Each structure stands twice: as C-alpha cells, then as structure tokens.
Amino acid sequence: MVTLQTRSRFRTTALAALTFASLLVIIISFSVLSRNPQIIPSSGSFPNPHNYHHTIKPHQKISSLSRINSPHLISKLRAYERHHKRCQPHSQSFNQTIHQLLTNKNNSNSNPAAAAACNYIVYTPVNGLGNRMLSLASAFLYALLTNRTLLVNFGPDMTDLFREPFPNSTWLLPKQDSTRVFDDATTLHFRDAHNYIHYLLYLPYRCRNYEKFFFRDENQKRIESVPWLILHSDQYFLPYLFLMPCFRPELDRLFPNRETVFHQLGRYLFSPSHQAWGFISTFYETFLSKADERIGIQIRVFNDSRGKSTPLVMKHVLSCIRKQGILNRTGNRAVLVASLSGDFYKELKVNAAGVGVYQASQEESQRLGDASHNMKAWVDMYLLSMCDVLLTSAWSTFGYVAHGLGGVKPWILQIPDIGGAGDGGEAECRRAVSAEPCFHNPPDFDCPEGFVSPVVRCEDVGKGMKLVNQH
Numbered sequence: 001m002v003t004l005q006t007r008s009r010f011r012t013t014a015l016a017a018l019t020f021a022s023l024l025v026i027i028i029s030f031s032v033l034s035r036n037p038q039i040i041p042s043s044g045s046f047p048n049p050h051n052y053h054h055t056i057k058p059h060q061k062i063s064s065l066s067r068i069n070s071p072h073l074i075s076k077l078r079a080y081e082r083h084h085k086r087c088q089p090h091s092q093s094f095n096q097t098i099h100q101l102l103t104n105k106n107n108s109n110s111n112p113a114a115a116a117a118c119n120y121i122v123y124t125p126v127n128g129l130g131n132r133m134l135s136l137a138s139a140f141l142y143a144l145l146t147n148r149t150l151l152v153n154f155g156p157d158m159t160d161l162f163r164e165p166f167p168n169s170t171w172l173l174p175k176q177d178s179t180r181v182f183d184d185a186t187t188l189h190f191r192d193a194h195n196y197i198h199y200l201l202y203l204p205y206r207c208r209n210y211e212k213f214f215f216r217d218e219n220q221k222r223i224e225s226v227p228w229l230i231l232h233s234d235q236y237f238l239p240y241l242f243l244m245p246c247f248r249p250e251l252d253r254l255f256p257n258r259e260t261v262f263h264q265l266g267r268y269l270f271s272p273s274h275q276a277w278g279f280i281s282t283f284y285e286t287f288l289s290k291a292d293e294r295i296g297i298q299i300r301v302f303n304d305s306r307g308k309s310t311p312l313v314m315k316h317v318l319s320c321i322r323k324q325g326i327l328n329r330t331g332n333r334a335v336l337v338a339s340l341s342g343d344f345y346k347e348l349k350v351n352a353a354g355v356g357v358y359q360a361s362q363e364e365s366q367r368l369g370d371a372s373h374n375m376k377a378w379v380d381m382y383l384l385s386m387c388d389v390l391l392t393s394a395w396s397t398f399g400y401v402a403h404g405l406g407g408v409k410p411w412i413l414q415i416p417d418i419g420g421a422g423d424g425g426e427a428e429c430r431r432a433v434s435a436e437p438c439f440h441n442p443p444d445f446d447c448p449e450g451f452v453s454p455v456v457r458c459e460d461v462g463k464g465m466k467l468v469n470q471h
C-alpha cells in the first residue's frame with residue numbers, strides 16, 4: 001500500500017504559479033472573508049487570497065506521470081497521448097468519423113468501422129461530481145484497453161474544474177451542430193451494437209438492465225468495431241474490467257499493484273484547473289501546511305431528517321475518533337472537515353480542543369448541475385486527498401475520490417439507519433482494506449472454479465466490489 005507524503009504530494013501536483021489578479025477575479029464569485037485567519041465562519045467561504053497571497057509559493061510543474069510506478073502504464077499513457085492528439089476534435093479523423101455518425105446512422109450494410117480512422121468513447125456526466133470522476137476514470141481505462149479516444153460531453157456545470165489531461169489536445173467534445181446528437185441519449189438506441197455506428201452504454205446507478213451485455217467478453221468483440229461508444233454513467237465500473245478475460249492479461253501488466261489503480265489514473269486525469277488550484281493552494285497554505293499531521297473528516301449524511309440526525313451522527317463521529325485514536329497523537333495537528341452542513345464543524349471545534357479545525361465550504365445540500373457547487377466539491381475532495389489520515393462516510397463517492405486520489409486507506413464510518421426508531425445502534429468504524437473506490441452496483445459475476453478473484457466485497461456496500469491485491 002502506498003501512503004504518500006503529503007508535502008511531496010502537494011508539490012508534485014502543482015500547477016503553474018498563480019497570478020494574484022486572476023485569483024481575485026475568480027474569487028468574487030464566492031462569498032468570502034474571514035478576518036480571523038483561523039476560522040472560516042459562514043456559509044460558502046473561502047479565505048480571501050488578498051490576505052494570504054504572499055504565502056502561496058510558485059509551484060514547479062512536474063509531469064503527472066511522475067507517481068506512476070509501472071513502466072508499462074507509462075508507455076501506454078504516452079502512446080495514448082499521441083493517439084488522442086491525432087484523433088481529437090477537429091482532427092481529420094474526428095471530422096470523418098462524426099460525418100459517418102450523421103450520414104450512415106442506420107446503414108448497417110456499409111461498414112463505416114473499416115473506414116473510421118479513430119474510435120471514440122464519449123462520456124456524459126450523470127449524478128454528483130464524485131460519481132462522475134469515478135466513472136470517468138473507468139471510461140478512461142476502458143479507452144486505454146480498447147484503443148478508443150476519450151471525449152467528455154461536459155455541460156456548463158463542469159467547466160473549469162480540471163486542466164486538459166492530454167498534452168496539446170482537448171478532450172472536450174465540441175459544441176457544434178454535428179455533436180448535438182450526443183446530448184439527447186434517447187435519439188440513440190440502447191445496446192445497438194448491430195448498428196455499427198454507435199453503441200449507447202447506459203450505466204447509471206439505478207439501471208441494471210443493460211449493463212450485463214457490456215460486461216461479457218463475447219460482446220466486447222462486437223463493440224470493438226463500433227466507432228462511437230456513448231457512455232452515460234455514474235458508476236466506478238473499472239473493477240469489473242479485471243473480471244473480464246479479454247482485458248485481464250493487459251490489466252495485470254499495467255497494474256502490478258491493483259490497489260492503486262484509481263490513485264494512478266485519477267491523478268493522471270484530474271489536475272485542478274488554474275482556478276481550482278487557486279482555492280486549494282490558498283486554503284492549504286493558510287490553514288493546513290503548518291501542521292505536522294492533517295486529518296480529514298468527511299461527513300455525508302444521506303438520510304437526514306432535516307438536521308434531526310446531526311447530534312446522532314456527531315456522536316458516532318466522535319466515538320470513532322476516540323476509539324481509533326485519530327486525535328490521540330501529540331503534535332501540531334489540523335483537522336479539515338468536509339460536510340454539506342456547518343454543524344459538524346462547529347461541534348468538532350468544541351470537541352477537539354487544542355487542534356485547529358477548518359472547513360472550506362458549507363453548501364447545506366447537494367446541488368446537481370451547479371458549477372460553483374462542483375468547484376467547491378472539487379476543492380474539498382482535493383484538500384482531503386492531501387490529508388495524512390482520513391475518516392470518510394460509507395457509501396460516499398465524494399469520500400472515495402478523496403482517499404483514492406490521496407492513496408490513503410481511510411477509516412470508514414458506517415452509521416446504521418438514521419431516521420428510524422432509536423439511534424440505530426452502534427456505528428461501525430473500520431479501516432478500508434485499500435484506497436480503491438467501490439463499484440456500488442456491479443452485475444452478477446459467475447465465479448469459475450479455482451478463480452482467484454481480484455476483487456472483494458466493499459466494506460461499506462454489501463453488494464459492491466473493490467479491487468485488492470490479495471485476500
């Protein structure tokens with residue numbers, strides 16, 4: 001298991017040095033301001049960079065490949081980058097292939113796949129940002145395995161969160177007449193591999209009807225020649241690829257350590273944009289950098305009868321902290337609280353005497369389709385990933401991204417059934433086997449005799465699966 005040092009992690013993910021002016025312009029869109037640099041008092045606050053900009057160091061830009069330890073993965077990514085550049089939007093190949101999509105849509109007699117210079121997987125976001133990042137990483141691994149070009153069909157709520165991941169090229173599907181077809185999935189047909197032009201893979205959480213087709217080896221052969229694979233998903237379906245014989249040998253070469261798959265792919269794919277990095281580095285430098293140990297506590301309450309459960313959840317959080325000795329060590333520690341609500345932050349401040357407790361944003365409720373909400377979520381996830389110790393909430397994809405990017409095995413807090421009678425009994429608080437995220441909703445897998453499985457059931461989601469090295 002890799003547990004990286006926070007400081008080096010911080011530097012290696014560096015972006016270009018911030019210009020103070022641009023940060024200031026950007027920060028206007030958020031409510032700001034704290035006179036006391038130790039506290040972020042009100043809803044949605046980020047520290048004012050005006051006060052702290054002198055503490056932001058210019059960061060060296062180091063290749064995001066630097067933390068990848070598999071030479072085969074590095075060469076695969078390099079090859080992918082060349083491939084992406086050749087196939088990217090507005091390239092000749094792209095123009096040609098999209099032309100086919102528009103003109104030959106229902107013509108299965110001609111074989112456009114033969115003429116297509118590039119094959120694509122177009123990712124359309126579903127659900128919250130954590131889910132999106134997990135399924136996007138899955139889509140990227142699938143693209144690597146199948147020689148497809150990954151394009152993202154981002155709406156305005158996803159703008160400017162990430163840097164372009166591939167050098168000298170874009171992964172953004174252009175918004176032009178010809179690409180409107182991707183916006184409305186209903187104009188395409190489910191499981192339409194016979195069409196030879198496009199195949200819609202619809203893999204959101206609540207849908208289990210179509211996914212089996214995709215996850216069968218024999219069907220992969222049929223999908224192989226389809227130029228457009230259109231993916232709508234919120235699932236971390238990547239672990240299942242390790243169960244498919246057609247991909248397994250290559251995956252074993254790419255990832256000698258299966259417990260760092262998201263860590264490596266995620267850090268390669270998701271670099272904070274200039275704007276996001278402004279928030280992250282300002283907050284980090286101001287509140288977290290001086291601590292010897294950073295402790296991230298992410299509290300996600302899925303079924304809160306409007307605040308009624310807050311004291312109960314808090315009780316479990318504190319009990320977990322105590323039982324696992326999370327705050328017992330001496331030394332200069334900082335606690336970062338990530339939660340939609342500000343209540344936990346306030347409670348922790350009272351309960352964790354002598355420790356700096358900080359929160360970057362409070363949104364009160366999850367808002368889908370909102371750019372500023374997504375930015376705050378991304379900043380929070382990234383800050384958590386810079387912590388040395390993490391306590392995350394069961395079922396939360398937000399928490400998965402944080403510990404996955406950080407390469408940190410979290411303590412997972414599982415609170416029984418809030419909202420029911422009583423307080424639901426004792427909460428579970430246990431260490432995750434790895435930093436890998438969980439695939440919540442995998443199709444059934446018929447395990448052949450003698451098969452040594454690369455996955456186990458998730459700690460927090462009984463029917464989910466996650467990658468492990470051995471068990």
Ligand SMILES: *[C@@H]1O[C@H](CO)[C@@H](O)[C@H](O)[C@H]1NC(C)=O
Pocket residue numbers: 090091092095176
């Ligand atoms: C591809 O099409 C776009 C317009 O849709 C055009 O601007 C671009 O030059 C074309 N690329 C090539 C290589 O012809």
Ligand SMILES: *[C@@H]1O[C@H](CO)[C@@H](O)[C@H](O)[C@H]1NC(C)=O
Pocket residue numbers: 105106
């Ligand atoms: C393609 O064929 C399907 C059914 O065969 C039909 O419903 C659809 O409208 C056709 N699409 C186009 C663009 O012709």
Ligand SMILES: *[C@@H]1O[C@H](CO)[C@@H](O)[C@H](O)[C@H]1NC(C)=O
Pocket residue numbers: 083117118119147
């Ligand atoms: C991947 O696709 C590119 C472009 O279509 C092609 O040149 C290359 O040979 C393919 N690589 C593999 C391993 O299929």
Ligand SMILES: *[C@@H]1O[C@H](CO)[C@@H](O)[C@H](O)[C@H]1NC(C)=O
Pocket residue numbers: 167168
């Ligand atoms: C990207 O483009 C720049 C300028 O054209 C060039 O110097 C650089 O080597 C390119 N990088 C890659 C990875 O292609």
Ligand SMILES: *[C@@H]1O[C@H](CO)[C@@H](O)[C@H](O)[C@H]1NC(C)=O
Pocket residue numbers: 322323324325326328
């Ligand atoms: C941490 O300290 C608390 C009280 O100070 C104690 O009850 C608890 O057992 C300690 N936990 C560990 C794991 O040492």
Ligand SMILES: *[C@@H]1O[C@H](CO)[C@@H](O)[C@H](O)[C@H]1NC(C)=O
Pocket residue numbers: 302303418419420
């Ligand atoms: C929340 O809890 C209540 C009471 O147990 C239950 O009736 C309701 O279905 C739950 N809601 C969700 C979204 O789980």
